[in-house]
Structure formats: structure tokens, C-alpha cells
Amino acid sequence: MSDLLRAELENAQLCLLETYELAASYGDNEDKDMDKFLNLMERLCQIRDDGLRNENALAVAMEERSVADFVAMFQRELAKGNSKKCQPKKTREYKAFHDRLNEIANSGETSTSGGGGNGGRTSTDGIEMEIHVNLDDPLTKRRMVDPVKNTLCGHVYEKSSIRDAIQINPRLRCPVAGCGNNQYISEAHLKPDNALKLHLQRIADAQENE
Ligand SMILES: [Zn+2]
Structure with missing residues (x-):
């Protein structure tokens, strides 16, 4: 994946965490709704997955010598990837994000660290x-x-x-x-x-x- 896309995704994820942190500290109950943040994170994972998939298909298609072959190969590779359904909730990033939200949400009750x-x-x-x-x-x-x-x-x-x-x-x-x-x-x-x-x-x- 390009460094730029990777950095953008990481940044977006960080913003979500920061916003949730603020919401958990100062927001009302609606602001604290964790599902909203999880849904957004799910979409970020989806984008990441799409990005990787496109990149892989491109890498394979680049081996072709003609434009027609390139297009055909690119589409074939993409289709191959699409049949393998992306499950954002099973990604490491999503799980880590989920854990972190819980940590933030619970920090009120568990902050006994002196x-x-x-x-x-x-x-x-x-x-x-x-x-x-x-x-x-x-x-x-x-x-x-x-x-x-x-x-x-x-x-x-x-x-x-x-x-x-x-x-x-x-x-x-x-x-x-x-x-x-x-x-x-x-x-x-x-x-x-x-x-x-x-x-x-x-x-x-x-x-x-x-
Ligand atoms: Zn740490």
C-alpha cells in the first residue's frame, strides 16, 4: 500500500480515537455511543482492504505486455479478491481499536493506578x-x-x-x-x-x- 494512503488511514484512525476520548470525557450519552466509532473504523478497515487488493491486482497485471492483457489481468485479479469477502471486524486493526475504545470507556471505573x-x-x-x-x-x-x-x-x-x-x-x-x-x-x-x-x-x- 502506498505510504500516503497508509498514513492517511492511520491518521483517520487516530482522529477517531481522539474524538472518542473527548466524547467519553466530556460528551453526553449519545456522543459516547461506541457503535458509531466502530462503524467508522469498520469502513477504514474496508478501505485499507480495498487499497491492498487494488495494489496486489495492479502488481500482477503489471507483468502483462499489452494494455489489453493488462486490463484483463487486472480485472481478473480484482474479481478473485472480491470473492474473498473482506471481514473488517476480524482484522488486527479493528480488534485493537475496539480494545482501545473499551479501555477509554472503562478508564473511569478502573483508573486506580494511583x-x-x-x-x-x-x-x-x-x-x-x-x-x-x-x-x-x-x-x-x-x-x-x-x-x-x-x-x-x-x-x-x-x-x-x-x-x-x-x-x-x-x-x-x-x-x-x-x-x-x-x-x-x-x-x-x-x-x-x-x-x-x-x-x-x-x-x-x-x-x-x-
Ligand atoms: Zn502505552
């Missing part, structure tokens, strides 16, 4: 709602100011502390307990988490005014 996982209260229509987002850097256990997200697993760290940690140990894996991401963290995996940064700023401002 160090103040809850981000304070907000009130909507007089109903107190507890927001559970990890606000503390998993490395220093201090409140984050400039959070970056690991794009491979969605966990968030303070930018400076994760950078320092990678410098000291280039073979550092995600330090969050129970994280299934086994890849060494690299700068390329880290992306600023602007939504959380804004949230942290609001909390800091609110505390200053207390």
Missing part, C-alpha cells in the same frame, strides 16, 4: 459528572503541562520527561502499566495532545482562582 487519575468534576444540568483522564505523567507522577501522546497505544506522557527517558534508554517501552504496546518509543511516535493540554490549562487556571 497518582490522582481523576481530572476533577464538571457539572452539566446540575448533575455532577466525574471526569477521569490521566493528568499525571506516568514517569514522574507529576501533573502534566505539555502532554504528548504515543500514537501506537494512545498513552500520554509529559513531553520533556519522555524525551529525557528515551535519551537515557533508547530501548524504552511505554511505561504505562499493562500497556500492550511492545515497541520502543521513538520521537516519531509522539504527537502533541492539544485537547488534553487545553484541559490541563483550564484545570490549572481554575485552581489558581480558588
Whole structure:
């Protein structure tokens, strides 16, 4: 698959996760409807599958010498692929996405990992709602100011502390307990988490005014 398409798909998937994270934290029940996100992810998997299939058919057809043969071969290969029905829900990507949504949805009840996982209260229509987002850097256990997200697993760290940690140990894996991401963290995996940064700023401002 072309790097561009792959990157676009990964990006779309990441956006879905981020949106769900925000919905789970601040949204109402309709926003939190996981099925909506799963349906979108299913479509992303479908696009990925179509992309791969086209690419494979193209690679085979390229072997042909004439345009007519090329077209015939390309169509034959595509048809071959189409008979093999794509099952997005069985892909590794879909399963990982599903797990991650559940993790986000349940993080409210299960965030017992010490160090103040809850981000304070907000009130909507007089109903107190507890927001559970990890606000503390998993490395220093201090409140984050400039959070970056690991794009491979969605966990968030303070930018400076994760950078320092990678410098000291280039073979550092995600330090969050129970994280299934086994890849060494690299700068390329880290992306600023602007939504959380804004949230942290609001909390800091609110505390200053207390
Ligand atoms: Zn992680």
C-alpha cells in the first residue's frame, strides 16, 4: 500500500480515537455511543482492504505486455479478491481499536493506578459528572503541562520527561502499566495532545482562582 494512503488511514484512525476520548470525557450519552466509532473504523478497515487488493491486482497485471492483457489481468485479479469477502471486524486493526475504545470507556471505573487519575468534576444540568483522564505523567507522577501522546497505544506522557527517558534508554517501552504496546518509543511516535493540554490549562487556571 502506498505510504500516503497508509498514513492517511492511520491518521483517520487516530482522529477517531481522539474524538472518542473527548466524547467519553466530556460528551453526553449519545456522543459516547461506541457503535458509531466502530462503524467508522469498520469502513477504514474496508478501505485499507480495498487499497491492498487494488495494489496486489495492479502488481500482477503489471507483468502483462499489452494494455489489453493488462486490463484483463487486472480485472481478473480484482474479481478473485472480491470473492474473498473482506471481514473488517476480524482484522488486527479493528480488534485493537475496539480494545482501545473499551479501555477509554472503562478508564473511569478502573483508573486506580494511583497518582490522582481523576481530572476533577464538571457539572452539566446540575448533575455532577466525574471526569477521569490521566493528568499525571506516568514517569514522574507529576501533573502534566505539555502532554504528548504515543500514537501506537494512545498513552500520554509529559513531553520533556519522555524525551529525557528515551535519551537515557533508547530501548524504552511505554511505561504505562499493562500497556500492550511492545515497541520502543521513538520521537516519531509522539504527537502533541492539544485537547488534553487545553484541559490541563483550564484545570490549572481554575485552581489558581480558588
Ligand atoms: Zn502505552
